[in-house]
Amino acid sequence: MKQGLGTQLRHLIELLDGAVDAAYGEAGLAYRPRYTPVMRVLAAHGSLTVGRIAELAGITQPAVTQTLALMKADKLVSITASDSDARQRVVRLSAHGVSLLDRLRDCWDATRQAADSLDAELPYPLSLCLHEAIEALRRQSFGDRIRAARRGQADAHSRPDTAPDLAPSPHLESE
Structure with missing residues (x-):
């Protein structure tokens, strides 16, 4: 995992x-x-x-x-x-x-x-990666990113064309 x-x-x-x-x-x-x-x-x-x-x-x-x-x-x-x-x-x-x-x-x-x-x-310097991550979070906080993800999930679940398919997988039924 x-x-x-x-x-x-x-x-x-x-x-x-x-x-x-x-x-x-x-x-x-x-x-x-x-x-x-x-x-x-x-x-x-x-x-x-x-x-x-x-x-x-x-x-x-x-x-x-x-x-x-x-x-x-x-x-x-x-x-x-x-x-x-x-x-x-x-x-x-x-x-x-x-x-x-x-x-x-x-x-x-x-x-x-x-x-x-x-x-x-490392293939990419950790110090540079951390600096860039901090700068990205200054531009948009992690909290704002979480809220945007939640809005996106809510939007996806409310639209019929993008709602998750809850029907059983045909592969699982045949096994």
């Missing part, structure tokens, strides 16, 4: 994140792969609001908020109220977070090389 898209994506993430997580452990780092987009943005830009981190990292604000809660518990970031707007939180790397950057960059470089190796082995 062919696996669905969601099942395949979850399995791919398990394979990738499991290996990356193990690589951090082998490097002596207590660090989760999900921290990387946030860590990279903070390392490059310094103090930022949660919304700006989400924008620069290319992930949703709720995902950033959840990740920051874990990073704060691991003492990688400090989070304070903004001086200009107390409703906004400003995030920066903690001293501990900064102290890990050189070792993390080594891990990130090895991970990039491994990803390049995987891309080279």
Whole structure:
């Protein structure tokens, strides 16, 4: 039976994140792969609001908020109220977070090389396929695509010339 898209994506993430997580452990780092987009943005830009981190990292604000809660518990970031707007939180790397950057960059470089190796082995680079899939979903969300498919099914079932044939197959009757 062919696996669905969601099942395949979850399995791919398990394979990738499991290996990356193990690589951090082998490097002596207590660090989760999900921290990387946030860590990279903070390392490059310094103090930022949660919304700006989400924008620069290319992930949703709720995902950033959840990740920051874990990073704060691991003492990688400090989070304070903004001086200009107390409703906004400003995030920066903690001293501990900064102290890990050189070792993390080594891990990130090895991970990039491994990803390049995987891309080279495939008939179509996974990184390019993922980029194109994300762009296609920005143009038309998966939810919109599901709704369109449902409308198409409803339309097909309501038109007599395209309604599914419910008569028994003659091949099945003769067997």
